[in-house]
Structures are given as structure tokens and as C-alpha cells.
Amino acid sequence: MNCTEYLAVLHDYFMGRASAPDAARVEAHAAQCAECGALMARAKELSCREFTEFLNDYVDDALPPARKLVFERHLEICIDCRNYLQSYRETMKSSALALGQGLDVLPKPVPEGLILAVLRAAKEKPKG
Numbered sequence: 310m311n312c313t314e315y316l317a318v319l320h321d322y323f324m325g326r327a328s329a330p331d332a333a334r335v336e337a338h339a340a341q342c343a344e345c346g347a348l349m350a351r352a353k354e355l356s357c358r359e360f361t362e363f364l365n366d367y368v369d370d371a372l373p374p375a376r377k378l379v380f381e382r383h384l385e386i387c388i389d390c391r392n393y394l395q396s397y398r399e400t401m402k403s404s405a406l407a408l409g410q411g412l413d414v415l416p417k418p419v420p421e422g423l424i425l426a427v428l429r430a431a432k433e434k435p436k437g
Contacts, residue, residue, distance in 0.1 A: 310338040315345050320388065323352055348386065355383045360390050364397060 310318075315338045321327040322335045339349040360383055366372050367380050384391050 310334040312338075312342060312345055315339070315342070316348075319348070319352065319386075323357070323387075324389075351382050352386055354379050357383075357387060357390055360387070361393065364394065368394075368398065368401070 315335060318327055318331050318335055322332055327335065335349075339346045360380065363372065363376070363380070367377065370377075372380065384394065
């Protein structure tokens with residue numbers, strides 16, 4: 310296995326999707342190639358599951374500096390987590406907008422007379 314083949318299989322290896330022969334070849338290559346071995350060591354620092362467990366703290370910039378570096382090293386090598394982070398940020402932004410956070414203009418309060426009129430109309434509406 311060369312370095313290009315190694316990189317092509319590495320993500321599947323960590324996701325448990327690599328075949329047994331491919332997994333053995335990945336491990337053998339990492340053991341004999343210093344650069345790919347260093348990449349393997351970085352990949353083992355943090356699993357995708359661990360990444361998601363601390364994602365909120367990462368986005369809120371609440372991680373200790375050393376842990377933040379581990380997260381960023383994981384992002385360098387994991388396309389799935391980069392995509393997940395982007396989706397997470399977009400979801401949080403949409404949620405904030407939906408809840409009215411971050412909007413400069415607040416909606417005007419509903420007039421009390423309108424509320425009372427709606428309640429009266431609901432009581433007067435025939436059931437059936």
C-alpha cells in the first residue's frame with residue numbers, strides 16, 4: 310500500500326467500514342511510513358463520537374486550548390466531522406433566527422383588544 314492508497318482507505322478504516330485485508334494493510338503501512346504513522350496517531354487522538362460529544366463547547370469556544378487543538382487536528386483529517394460542524398453551525402444560526410435572537414427589530418406586541426376579540430369569537434363559534 311502506498312500513501313495515496315492509505316489516505317483513500319483511512320476514513321473507512323476509522324469508521325469500521327474497511328475490509329479486514331484493507332484494515333491490515335492500513336495498519337502495516339502506518340507502521341512503516343513515518344508520515345502516515347503520524348497521521349494515524351492524530352486520527353486516534355479523538356474519535357468522531359467524542360468529537361460530537363464536545364461539539365457545543367467547541368463552537369462556543371469553551372474548550373481548553375489543548376483540547377481545542379485536538380479538535381482542530383481531527384477536523385483536518387475528517388471530512389464527515391467538517392460537514393457535521395458546518396451543518397451544526399447552520400442549524401444553530403437558523404434556530405437563533407427562528408427564536409428571534411440576533412434580530413435587530415423585535416415584533417410589536419399584539420394589542421390586547423385583538424386578543425380579547427379572538428377569544429370572544431372562539432367562544433361564540435358554534436361547535437359541530
